[in-house]
Amino acid sequence: MNRLIHESSPYLLQHAHNPVDWYPYGEEALSEAETSGRPLLISIGYSACHWCHVMEHESFSKPEIAEIMNRNFVCVKIDREERPDLDHVYMGAVQLLHNSGGWPLNCFALPDGRPFWGGTYFRPDQWVSLLDQISNLFGNSRHELEEQAERLIRGVGEMSLIEAPADGQAISVAMIDESYAKLSWSFDPELGGLLGSPKFPMPVVWQFVMQYHRVTGNPESLAQLKTTLLRMVCGGLFDRIGGGFARYSTDAEWKVPHFEKMLYDNAQLTGLYANMFRHTGERFYLDIAEQTIEFVLQGLTSPEGLFFSAYDADSEGDEGSFYLWTREQVNEILPEYGELLADYWGIGGSGLWEKGKSILMRPTDEAFFASQQHLSEEELKQLLRMAGKLMLAAREKRIPPSLDDKAVLSWNALMIKALAEAYKASGNQRWLDAALKAAGFILREFSNGVGGAYKRVWKNGEARIPAMLDDYAYLADAWISLYQVTFDEEWLFRAKEIAVFVVENFSDQTGSFFWYSPLPVQSGETSPAVARIIGTTDGVEPSGNAVMARILLTLGLYFENSHYVDRAVNMVSNLRDRIVSYPAAYAGWAGVAMEVAYGKTTLVITGPDAFRNAAMLNRKFLPGILVAAASMESRLPVFSEKFVSAKNLIYRCEGNTCSSPVGSVVDLIL
Template sequence: MPNQLQYETSPYLLQHANNPVDWYPWGEEALNRARDEDKPIIVSIGYSACHWCHVMERESFEKEVVARVMNENFICIKVDREERPDVDAIYMDAVQAMGVQGGWPLNVFLMPDAKPFYGVTYLPPQNWVNLLGNISDAFAEHRDDLARSAEGFATELNLSDAERYGLKEADPLFAPETLDGFYRKVAVKADDEKGGMRRAPKFPMPSIWRFLLRYYAVSGNEGALRQTTLTLDRMALGGIYDQLGGGFARYSTDGEWFAPHFEKMLYDNGQLLTLYAEAYSLTKKPLYKHIVYQTIAFAQRELLSPEGGFYSALDADSEGVEGKFYTFTPAELRETLGTDYSWFADLYTSTDDGNWEHGRSILHRTETDDAFAERMGWSMADLNVRLDAAHIRLMRLRDERVRPGLDDKILCSWNGLMLKGMATAYRVFGEPEFLTLALRLAFFLLRNMRDARNGRLWHTYKNGRARQAGFLDDYAAVIDGLLALYQATFTESWLQEADQLTQYVLTNFVDGNQTDGADDLLYFTDKNGEELIARRKELFDNVIPSSNSMMAENLYTLSLLLDRPAYADRSDRMLGRVQPLVQQNADYLTNWAALFALRTKPTAEVAIVGPDADRFRAELDAAFYPNKVLCGTTGRSELPLLHQRGPVDDQTTVYVCYNRACQLPVTSIDAVWGLLHQVQ
């Protein structure tokens, strides 16, 4: 018989709905049952594209003998970490406080009051059964000891950030020397041979390279640019990138960007669209343009819902084998490519025995198109014709295979990252299809993932149903995407929507307890949401930037576009509080560091008025100049930067201002660049 997960919408929870384990979703029913029956709780946290989550299910949770032990002695709760990042964050923090290396599947043991006392990640079935027995015995015979331990971890979780990290209110120091220090913290850990950071596995970590691009814009440090382009080149040519179909996998298991963990996540690809588009605007590398166009084609083909939102992820596995969908045997390559096999295998480093496991090959490159064409004595046009023909044939073969599983829930925050990526790609390349996708996505989010009754966002959506009160990262990412969309279109409603969501955040996510180290950093959860054993603030930038760092930049951008000094003041207070932490651990707070880079020099406030406002905007966006905000109109506008400003001599006119001091209006793009470069 199906368990209680059968009523959920999460693909990950539904995968476990027919387990013999009597799983419950996180909620009052399960927590009340634990209290009523006085049983310890197992909270097992994972996500749909998690390879080892599937393995543990197959080895343990599908087995009657294991399920019997779990059901008799515990209340068992399954959590999709992507649906409930608040629950995941609390118990991940707890497990790490226990000295356990975090990861997923995350299995945490709780007292009946939901306070944690022990946790592990993946365990083989016999080890898992042995642990269950030990925990059950300890709960019966040493309950007081477990309760004291759980109380200690709960106290640790409820420490304020001021206590945990020694953060104090302070004025931020926006100075080149400060920025140089941040850069050195990152550079010393960067891999200057293979790109990325000097460790394996290698994750894309877009916020690191975004910081280095902004640091380069301020400092002109060629080392920062060289490290960034090395990383972007190696990722784009590596096995972490789907060389046939486009899109990035979550990480490379090795230090070479060669063998990915094959799942594809929306949050990676949304951020990498922004990163590669920005990098192209600086370097004009054709490879980066190819990555943006092909990744958008992948997302449109494989992740786009009929309603305009984007699904969450594709699994690593198909037919129970990791990477089977994406890799090829030498025989398959020979049969499909015929006389083109030799040069194709050379380019993609495939050997006659396969370059990976089980005699299969991952398509992986070490040469750019132009370098390979030169070595072969071909023109670029000739190579492109050959590549297109080979890719079409291999894609046709691949499309006949069993596809990886699709996690078809739609997450608000990840779609906000994709909205920013699409809008940025449009701003850089001017491709109308990119704008169409961005507009559809924005309409979808505001129509389907916002509660019309109170203006709050929902976190997740599936099958026409939105649920779970939004978290701070939902607001931060959507606001960021809307601000990019406004600057791409000059449609003021997007700016107004961003401001309304910001006002909701400043009402419902602030720290209002002024007697206990309250600060201007924002809680991850809505004050109207479910009360958990701790209410945390997200500070550290990881594979996704922290929600506080994103909101600090949103507040700064809105302060300029809407003339809201209070927003800038709050952003500065947030920066001042975290600055000592960034100085110590800049490689884990690079999105904060990127905002420090913007604040080191005055931000250009660029107002464009006149019939050619969009053309002027496109020419300004085509070049890399991150420290600016754009607003514009073809007519009249009441926005502060546009109010009472009009064309000069009926020509489209640009007003460039810094710190509320404006330069003389100009009527040519060259003149605008002259004003911008004076300050840069």
């Protein structure tokens, strides 16, 4: 047993009984390294990481390897989901060294925390050899390692440097078209997603593509979007009987997933599929959103209404075994329809994977499969619903993957927003109630109620670790989403409070972008990272800076604050060249740039039927349009002088200029 036994992180607790003398990251570890003259060995991962488990089993649990680690290093374990600020720094160093990265992330650092070498997964023999090499280098060539550490920290810092385009050109429609065209070069038109493998869902990318189609009507964008959203649920990435998406597919066909299920993926994909239903009206997309929501509500929701972080990939010592089936198992559960459904799911055929077991698949053309079986599509759907319940009941008797039951603020905010988007599409009050319950808990327990500061992680009845930029940005976005379905103005004022806090406490020296982590003096009980970074790229989660740009643009219009609008436009303009050159990594920014290029419209709805009219508009996917609704006088500046007693009015406003009002939604031209 080591010091990690006193931590609350499920990932750290997984290592609490290692013979390695692990420290959590903090002053005690740094002080011990300084006092003993040993380098730091910093190992970073997360609870659902398969290869983290492998390295723990192969190396960290072995006494003979632990003895080498303990003798020559001060060993530190970090949960990257608790401390993404630390992960960004050490991942940046490894990427500079090797031009790649991943988890587990293993870095060697000077006693003050500055990294000088690192890598990802190592086999036991590689690991022992590396430990000896690093120990000898630290003892005999420390000066060279200090120079290396200085270069790496300088390089990590330079990743945050952003130079504004020299030509000063404004964001334009032509720039958006160029970004989309370059993005489309990487489309996989047959299998969906982006070319190559592994394949990540990348909801930020497809949200931009949907937005682009809605604005331009480009037929290729809709075709690629439909192919991607269909193919993602035809392979093993989507859990056919339990709902929810795995983290990514290891192959180009979306067949074999990395089986961990992350809240942040399922939240964003819920919103994506719900918005696709609003965009196309095709029920298939809402069905997928519904199944994903039910997975989250049934499997990732705490009694308090918070949303847990993840399910592991492994169970019973094997990756994915919880989700695999044989024909014999299916026939035992479904004796009357087993063969038919085994064919549908590709068991023993297209779904066959390892050890004679299969991943549940789905035909890309359900109508054709139904006709082959002499069934109507509706009969097939009813059969699948019945069979799915029986299969799920049987699967629940298996040993499940472990649950990471910490609640991360940013991911909870993503789920709140997703539930609000799904409510727009469906009107399902239960989903909105779940969003409001989580939001209420966050307001009570994650914030101290003073100055707008929040904590990042909730576990064991306690909120801890100062929130990062993503936490604040996603939370403000969630509050805006709640306003847009409830029209309770308190949510907008709470979003504005967050924006004020972020501007005051996270702004960089240029006044354009925002640091990822809070100022060291605000780190409270946690030790700050050895460097602060400014993250701008969109990945599996959107860039906090991109989300803040959209928030400032939105709040600037609701509150008629030109400074917010100007700062948002400035942020996007400074990244114009990157948005055009690397659209897949800046898709969130491309979406904000589109709102700038085409202009953002505010529909101000007043009168006794204001909320009913707003709900009608919410059923459609209308990117670039803000809805503000009030049935009586409002504190929001956007409503100023727009009420006429007992009269329903809808104003279309571009910036601060509004056209003459119309009396109903049908009179609007959108």
